[in-house]
Amino acid sequence: MxxxxxxxxxxxxxxxxxxxxxxxxxxxxxxxxxxxECVAIVGPNGAGKTTALRALLGMVPLEAGQALVQGRPVxxxxxxxxxxxxxxxxxxxxxxxxxxxxxxxxxxxYPHLGPWRAPGAADHAAVERAMERTDVGELAxxxxxxxxxxxxxxxxxxxxxxxxxxxxxxxxxxxxLDLRHEMELFExxxxxxxxxxxxxxxxxxxxxxxARFADRLILMAQGRIVADGVPARVLVPATLSSVFGxxxxxxxxxxxxxxxxxQRQPLPGVxx
Amino acid sequence: xxxxxxxxxxxxxxVPVAAVALGxxxxxxxxxxxxxxxxxxxxxxxxxxxxxxxxxAPRVALGFLVGGALxxxxxxxxxxxxxxxxxxxxxxxxxxxxxxxxxxxxxxxGSVWATSAAAFxxxxxxxxxxxxxxxxxxxxxxxxxxxxxGVVVGAFxxxxTSGILAVSDxxxxxxxxxxxxxxxxxxxxxxxxxxAAYSAPALxxxxxxxxxxxxxxxxxxxxxxxxxxVAATRRRLYVAASLLTAAAVAAxxxxxxxxxxxxxxxxxxxxxxxxxxxxxxxxxxxxxLVVCDAGARTLFAPLELPVGVLTALVGVPVFALLLRRTxxxxxx
Numbered sequence: 001m002x003x004x005x006x007x008x009x010x011x012x013x014x015x016x017x018x019x020x021x022x023x024x025x026x027x028x029x030x031x032x033x034x035x036x037e038c039v040a041i042v043g044p045n046g047a048g049k050t051t052a053l054r055a056l057l058g059m060v061p062l063e064a065g066q067a068l069v070q071g072r073p074v075x076x077x078x079x080x081x082x083x084x085x086x087x088x089x090x091x092x093x094x095x096x097x098x099x100x101x102x103x104x105x106x107x108x109x110y111p112h113l114g115p116w117r118a119p120g121a122a123d124h125a126a127v128e129r130a131m132e133r134t135d136v137g138e139l140a141x142x143x144x145x146x147x148x149x150x151x152x153x154x155x156x157x158x159x160x161x162x163x164x165x166x167x168x169x170x171x172x173x174x175x176x177l178d179l180r181h182e183m184e185l186f187e188x189x190x191x192x193x194x195x196x197x198x199x200x201x202x203x204x205x206x207x208x209x210x211a212r213f214a215d216r217l218i219l220m221a222q223g224r225i226v227a228d229g230v231p232a233r234v235l236v237p238a239t240l241s242s243v244f245g246x247x248x249x250x251x252x253x254x255x256x257x258x259x260x261x262x263q264r265q266p267l268p269g270v271x272x
Numbered sequence: 273x274x275x276x277x278x279x280x281x282x283x284x285x286x287v288p289v290a291a292v293a294l295g296x297x298x299x300x301x302x303x304x305x306x307x308x309x310x311x312x313x314x315x316x317x318x319x320x321x322x323x324x325x326x327x328x329a330p331r332v333a334l335g336f337l338v339g340g341a342l343x344x345x346x347x348x349x350x351x352x353x354x355x356x357x358x359x360x361x362x363x364x365x366x367x368x369x370x371x372x373x374x375x376x377x378x379x380x381x382g383s384v385w386a387t388s389a390a391a392f393x394x395x396x397x398x399x400x401x402x403x404x405x406x407x408x409x410x411x412x413x414x415x416x417x418x419x420x421x422g423v424v425v426g427a428f429x430x431x432x433t434s435g436i437l438a439v440s441d442x443x444x445x446x447x448x449x450x451x452x453x454x455x456x457x458x459x460x461x462x463x464x465x466x467x468a469a470y471s472a473p474a475l476x477x478x479x480x481x482x483x484x485x486x487x488x489x490x491x492x493x494x495x496x497x498x499x500x501x502v503a504a505t506r507r508r509l510y511v512a513a514s515l516l517t518a519a520a521v522a523a524x525x526x527x528x529x530x531x532x533x534x535x536x537x538x539x540x541x542x543x544x545x546x547x548x549x550x551x552x553x554x555x556x557x558x559x560x561l562v563v564c565d566a567g568a569r570t571l572f573a574p575l576e577l578p579v580g581v582l583t584a585l586v587g588v589p590v591f592a593l594l595l596r597r598t599x600x601x602x603x604x
Contacts, residue, residue: 057496057497059493059496078501079496079499079500079501080499080500082499083497083498083499084499086497087497088497089497090491090493090494090497092491092493093490093491093493093494094491095489095490095491096351096354096355096356096489096490096491097356097489097539097544098543098544099489099543099544100543103543103544103545107486107487107490107498108498110483110486110487110498110499111498111499113483115480115481115482115483115484116480159498163498
């Protein structure tokens with residue numbers, strides 16, 4: 001068992017520099033995500049959000065600092081070992097050959113099966129349960145190429161759940177979804193976090209949605225963490241205005257969630 | 273799918289047996305099934321025994337192994353390149369392997385063991401060059417550019433091969449030319465032994481990666497997140513694919529399209545799970561080449577067609593079909 005205080009995901013002074021880049025993509029970033037916590041990494045384009053997530057998952061080499069999963073350097077995990085603990089959904093994924101929804105979700109069991117073992121009763125049960133919870137059971141026989149964006153995201157989330165992980169890492173899970181499907185996906189993720197105590201870290205462009213669902217926001221700019229805390233502490237007009245380079249104001253919803261609104265401001269030198 | 277599974281499994285058992293039987297019976301002198309069986313089991317007259325044991329059986333065994341190796345290689349390359357239009361021939365591996373083998377022949381190292389090793393070196397070098405070339409077109413690897421690079425490097429290797437043949441000894445040239453045309457006749461049991469020895473480890477490596485190949489088809493990042501060390505898996509698969517291609521080319525010359533047509537037909541009928549696809553590709557690829565070879569021996573008897581002519585006659589329409597499907601998928 002882990003100590004209750006050991007974070008599932010952690011970066012400790014992590015620095016990432018792509019070859020030839022003038023400044024590091026990730027610059028001494030430290031963060032931690034614990035079991036039962038839903039944390040959203042937000043910030044403008046190029047802030048290093050996805051790089052931070054990829055660093056957590058051992059997908060980019062670190063120039064300095066450490067990336068830890070359950071307290072152990074992520075680079076020291078074998079990939080199948082890591083996949084039994086962490087379910088991750090990448091931003092983009094295009095299967096090269098047609099596969100069905102059930103086949104796709106079943107791949108979540110691969111890290112538990114190794115190269116040779118056939119799936120047993122426990123594996124089938126995990127797949128069924130994951131499909132049930134994400135409400136993709138009715139899609140089981142469909143080709144994944146025929147799914148809508150929202151359905152495909154739910155299928156990929158089901159596959160991550162079939163891994164029976166302790167942590168979830170989601171890169172822009174609602175990027176191409178409309179309002180209803182975005183809300184559905186966030187509600188689903190949060191329910192999973194609450195029910196299973198999954199440590200969840202996600203990258204999102206949508207600050208307002210993130211502010212309503214995440215326990216904590218991590219605001220990044222230029223490879224650094226600008227603010228890390230409960231949404232009301234992070235969504236501060238002065239900070240946001242300087243990070244996004246545009247004046248914003250913050251208001252509260254009746255449930256207390258802060259929401260940001262960009263202000264109108266005519267561009268200098270543009271005549272109306 | 274489930275309902276049709278017994279029929280499919282029955283086909284997987286019956287088709288290869290029928291192909292082998294056909295391969296043993298037809299040829300310069302057609303044998304009756306009874307005569308062939310007596311000869312196989314050590315009875316019958318001496319001439320029939322000689323035909324069956326020294327000519328037909330090794331030829332059928334060689335054809336089966338070459339066809340199986342090429343089909344499995346094609347399936348593996350398709351998963352690696354994430355494109356159903358990939359096979360050892362189009363990716364330049366066959367061309368590189370034959371260049372290596374011809375260099376060995378020109379240097380006087382004519383044994384199939386030596387030509388196989390040289391072909392392996394040629395194929396490995398080819399895959400490196402093809403990758404480097406494809407990466408010049410951009411940071412992200414585009415599978416279509418990769419295939420184009422494969423065709424170009426294959427053509428280049430072919431030109432070098434012709435050049436070497438043009439300036440080599442006439443005796444060596446003759447043997448190399450015959451072998452290059454693609455044929456299963458010349459080598460006998462020693463060829464079968466070399467091919468089996470070179471292919472077995474490669475086949476085991478590829479079989480072990482069947483699930484990883486399912487994941488590679490999703491993309492590099494998802495594959496990694498689902499437990500595959502993508503870089504290491506790719507390396508193992510490319511080395512295994514090069515070894516299989518090299519062994520097949522050293523044994524039988526360049527035979528195209530087996531690796532394209534056979535896996536594609538299985539993908540259409542039985543889906544994409546490589547754990548079922550790879551064994552089926554081996555069995556049906558083997559049967560396909562044995563049947564093509566039987567055709568090559570008999571269609572214009574006593575003249576013999578290069579077996580690659582027949583595989584191309586089947587393979588090119590399949591290639592056209594694949595191109596049309598790819599185009600259909602990319603048009604919104």
